[in-house]
Amino acid sequence: xxxxxxxxxxxxxxxxxxxxxxxxxxxxxxxxxxxxxxxxxxxxxxxxxxxxxxxxxxxxxxxxxxxxxxxxxxxxxxxxxxxxxxxxxxxxxxxxxxxxxxxxxxxxxxxxxxxxxxxxxxxxxxxxxxxxxxxxxxxxxxxxxxxxxxxxxxxxxxxxxxxxxxxxxxxxxxxxxxxxxxxxxxxxxxxxxxxxxxxxxxxxxxxxxxxxxxxxxxxxxxxxxxxxxxxxxxxxxxxxxxxxxxxxxxxxxxxxxxxxxxxxxxxxxxxxxxxxxxxxxxxxxxxxxxxxxxxxxxxxxxxxxxxxxxxxxxxxxxxxxxxxxxxxxxxxxxxxxxxxxxxxxxxxxxxxxxxxxxxxxxxxxxxxxxxxxxx
Numbered sequence: 001x002x003x004x005x006x007x008x009x010x011x012x013x014x015x016x017x018x019x020x021x022x023x024x025x026x027x028x029x030x031x032x033x034x035x036x037x038x039x040x041x042x043x044x045x046x047x048x049x050x051x052x053x054x055x056x057x058x059x060x061x062x063x064x065x066x067x068x069x070x071x072x073x074x075x076x077x078x079x080x081x082x083x084x085x086x087x088x089x090x091x092x093x094x095x096x097x098x099x100x101x102x103x104x105x106x107x108x109x110x111x112x113x114x115x116x117x118x119x120x121x122x123x124x125x126x127x128x129x130x131x132x133x134x135x136x137x138x139x140x141x142x143x144x145x146x147x148x149x150x151x152x153x154x155x156x157x158x159x160x161x162x163x164x165x166x167x168x169x170x171x172x173x174x175x176x177x178x179x180x181x182x183x184x185x186x187x188x189x190x191x192x193x194x195x196x197x198x199x200x201x202x203x204x205x206x207x208x209x210x211x212x213x214x215x216x217x218x219x220x221x222x223x224x225x226x227x228x229x230x231x232x233x234x235x236x237x238x239x240x241x242x243x244x245x246x247x248x249x250x251x252x253x254x255x256x257x258x259x260x261x262x263x264x265x266x267x268x269x270x271x272x273x274x275x276x277x278x279x280x281x282x283x284x285x286x287x288x289x290x291x292x293x294x295x296x297x298x299x300x301x302x303x304x305x306x307x308x309x310x311x312x313x314x315x316x317x318x319x320x321x322x323x324x325x326x327x328x329x330x331x332x333x334x335x336x337x338x339x340x341x342x343x344x345x346x347x348x349x350x351x352x353x354x355x356x357x358x359x360x361x362x363x364x365x366x367x368x369x370x371x372x373x374x375x
Contacts (some may be wrong), residue, residue: 003107003301004104004110005354006100007099007249008091008092008095008096008098008310009022010087010091012061014061017364018063020061022043023039023054024058025085025088026086027040027041027044027051028067028077028081028085029088030044031075031077031081032077032081035075036075036360037051037069037075040075055067063078066080071177077246078253078279085269086092086273086274089274089290090270090271090274092270093262093266093267093269093270094263094266094267094270096266097103097127097132097199097263098263100132100147101147101149103361104147104148105146105148106144107146108144111286119144119313120144120145120146120239121138121143121165121166121316121319122145122146122163122164122165122166123165123167123168124148124150124155124158124167125148125150125155125166125167125168125169125266126149126150126155126169126236126302127200127264127298128168128265129188129285129332129336130158130198130199130201130340131147131168131198131302133332133335134322134323134328137325137331138319141318144315145150145157145315148164151232151234152168152170152184152236153183153187153236153358155167156184156187156188156305157187157192159187159305160187160188160189163309165209165313165315165316166316167304168305169236170201170236170303171300171303172300173300173301174298177241177355178355180239181353183239189313190348190349190350192307192308193305193306193307194305194306194308194346194347195303195305195339195347195349195352196303196304196305196320196346197303197343197345197346197352198332198341198343198344199301199302199339199341199342200299200300200336200338200341201283201284201301201339202283202297202299202302203237203240203284203297203298203299204282204284204287204294204295204301205217205279205281205295205298206268206281206282206287206292207272207292207294207295208272208273208278208292208293209217209293210293211293213225213278215278215279215295216295216296218248218250218281219250221238221338222250222254222255225278226255226278227257227276228255228256228257228260228277228278228279229262229268229271229272229276230257230259230260230261230268230280231265231281231282232260232261232262235263237281237282237283238266240300242283244297244298257277263281265282265283265285266289267285268281268286269290269292273289273291273292283338285336285337285338287336288336296337299369301341301352317335320346323342328340329343
């Protein structure tokens, strides 16, 4: 299968004027990361002289400095330079999963033309770093697949409706397992659907480094000095947060920023890291990537679900082999907050989720023939 990459790119200019050179943003990002212009030049392969020419051109566009030289301390970005860096990171965090999903769909369409009868593994999944890693491994192994990122509930519904072969979704461990499964219940079929284990991961509060607002639990989100950034309404993470708020007796309207949403964990982390919010809720990996503090909350299981009849297909068997491989497990286990959990093991729904055990027994009882009835 051919690999397609779509990268986000943004352009800034005064009306009718020249655009900010694209390499300026790259330079600023690397200065922010490495702490000096000379190091940024080495990494990006740009001469020091040309870098200064680019920066002067950019400063003419804005009428303000982007970088300040500090004797003996390297380089420091100005407030404007910092804002451009965080704008770039927010663009990537918000759009990259969407563009990755689109690239996968386009690749699948092209593959259908090249190979008239391809065995295409259709995956609809809540965005997460373990599923992103799996997609990379499938591509490297040449396994034709189409990955579409969507909310957990949407993925489960898509599997139920036959729109995909595999659905990726997440369910918290412990007290919130039952209400989350009740949310999915109309689209679960205990007899025919199977769970494929992948990972457990941690969700929690993302806050600025050093936690200056001293935000330690969801109850702190109602304070007047705290601004929150949320996930979209159909996401599993939003559902988990709402359940915690309900437990604490907190009305969502009391939280400043509750209705302001981002569509990925990374976008939430970027929003907090840019100083536009004091806290967000999501998985640990992007919090660490954006150098935020992370307050652990709920541990949850991220798993795949499929119909039993599709397990024997060659593409499914290849995917299971990847999930069970040492290389895949090593790649996922290095992600902060992620731990593979018998990855690639296939289980019954009621084996995986204790909250479904009663439902399985009731279903089995209803399926038994009545005494004296036909056998």
